[in-house]
Amino acid sequence: MQEFADYAQYDALGLAALLARGEVSAAEVLHTAQCRADRAQPRLNALVRRMDAAADATLRAGLPAGVFSGVPYLLKDLMQAYAGVPMSMGSAALRDYVPAEDDVLVQRLKRAGLVIFGKTNVPEWGLVAYTEPKAFGATRNPWDLTRTPGGSSGGSAAAVAARIVPAAGANDGGGSIRIPAAYCGLFGLKPSRGRVSPGPEDGEVWMGAACEHALTRSVRDSAALLDAVAGAAPGDPFEIAPAGSFLTATQAPPPRLRIAFSVDSPLRTSVARDCVDAVHATARLLESLGHHVEEAAPRIDGMALMHAYLMLYFGEVAAQARELRALVAHARVVQLEPATRALAAIGEAISAGEYMRSQHRWNDFGRALGTHFAQYDLYLTPTTADLPPRIGELAPTPLQEHLLALAARLRAGGLLRRLGIVEQVAMRNLARTPFTQLANLTGVPAMSVPLHWSDAGLPVGVQFMGRFGSETLLFALAAELERAQPWAERAPAE
Structure with missing residues (x-):
């Protein structure tokens, strides 16, 4: 079977339209995606698992008449359970670990007609903003193979940027959709808390900080995918009222908006000139489109927010480590990476009272952001504070790994906290990505838009946050920016 020569020119909806008109077959499109994956994998290491037999079975069974019928797709190998894989x-x-049933998200992706043929690489348990798991090896950024595509949706970002697929699964507990989008020149929207069901395995993930969606090349693909997967499932803790069609929202410009911006790191750490320039250039573009833009930031203690985020991090990892044997009978904590075991040890040393006092601060952040949004429609920042790090740049040093492994083996979580080694490693990572966690703890939607490239040709994203439930407004603005300053034709060398 020959490859479809023009495959890389189309987004997911574009491919779906060709398939619906019979101009290309689903088998031909799938074969093309698989061949592109074969060629890219040695360079990028974006995939950890192929599901070719499952994809073939999907085609033989007959595709549903969904909006993406016949379009190839990749799942993220985290939170996106596919029964039997x-x-x-x-x-x-x-x-x-083999899930016994599909996640609600996967059920809805299948119903939309997507043909799932693989799963993408992630850092262990999705815990960091670079994708270098010891179990599967580092994923590389298609724009510069010496750099990371980000994390934790790094494999998906690399696969979409390399045109293996036009869209791929992602999720976001602290920036894991938006950071890879920024590093790989893609569009990435984190929905509002509860917009997409995490069921049936979970009611809320990471106390509601984590949510599901995708990475895409085009705004309209992201909108149509959210139309396909949004909505509560039976047993979910709450339900967001329907917001109308997100895809329809991309087809008309938004009203004149009041947009606040800031380029200052919440941690008072440095922000690279490219990231600052990207925000200033975006502000000028917004003004040219008729929007009001001014510099202003919500009154939030950035260090307090990061402390609350780290407490969530420690507690959740400790809980997950205890639950290992419930997933795989012979799994052991010592099989985890030293940094993960150290995080779990710290989590075990934190009292329930200390954890809950930290969780109560989330309300403070949400109220402060709500006050900000009483005056402004959107909040604009850099997505990240710097360009993509080099492979290995943010990983613990060998000495740090040795100390972390020793302390974890001794269950010395309290000592680890006093020594501050884990916090040092965590803060070094968060200093590169200090802008994204606010949306997770407050539950509001946020998106990274690829409007800027550095002089060296690396993508630089800008982030917009909106009020809770305002995805329709974010999509409308993103589509307006995409029309004004298109990015889809920019692609890394193959």
């Missing part, structure tokens, strides 16, 4: 979550400890 291992979901390792970037971890050697979970290589043999």
Whole structure:
């Protein structure tokens, strides 16, 4: 079978339209995606698992008449369970974990007609903003193979940027959609808390900080995918009222908006000139489109927010480590990476009272952001504070790994906290990505838009946050920016 020569020129809706008109077959499009994956994998290491037999079975069974009928798709190997297919979550400890049923998200993706043929690489348990798991190896950024595509949706970002697929699964608990989008020149929207059901396995993930969606090349694909997967499932803790069609929202310009912006890191750490310039250039573009833009930031203590985020991080990892044996009978904590075991040890040393006092601060952040949005429609920042890091740049040093492994083995979580080694490693990572966690703890939607490239040709994203439930407005603005300053034709060398 020959490859479809023009495959890389189309987004997912474009491919779906060709398929619906019979100008190309689903088998031909799938074959093309598989061949592109074969060629890119040695360079990028974007995939951890192929599901070719499942994809072939999908085609033989007959595709549903969904909006994406016949379009190839990749799942992220974290939180996106596909019945009967291992979901390792970037971890050697979970290589043999096989979910018994599809996630609600996956059920809805299948119903939309997507043909799932693989799963993408993630850092262990999605815990960092670079994708270098020891179990599966580092994923590389198609724009510069010496750099990371980000994390934790790094494999999906690399696959979409390399035109293996026009869209791929992603999720976001602290920036894991938006950071890879920024590093790889893609569009990435984190929906509002509860917009997409995490069921049936979970009611809320990471106390509601984490949510599901996708990485795409075009705004309209992201909108149509959210139309396909949004909505509560039976047993979900709450339901967001329907907002109308997100795809329809991309087809008309938004009203004149009041947009606040800031380029200052919430951690008072440095922000690279390229990231600052991207925001200033975006502000000028917004003004040329008729929007009001001014510099202003919500009154939020950035260090307090990061402390609250780290407490969530420690507690959740400790809980997940205890739950390992419930997933795989022979899985052991010692199979986890040293940094993950150290995080779990710290989590075990934190009292329930300390954890809950930190969680109560989330309300403070949400109220402050709500006050900000009483005056402004959107909040604009850099997505990240710097260009994509080099492979290995943010990983613990060998000495740090040794100390982390030793302390974890001794269950010395309290000592680890006093020494501050884990916090040092965590803060070094967060200093590169200090702008994204606010949307997770407050539950509001946020998106990274690829409007800028550095002089060296690396993508630089800008982030917009909106009020809770305002995805329609974000999509309308993103589509307006995409029309004014298109990015889809920019592609990394193959």
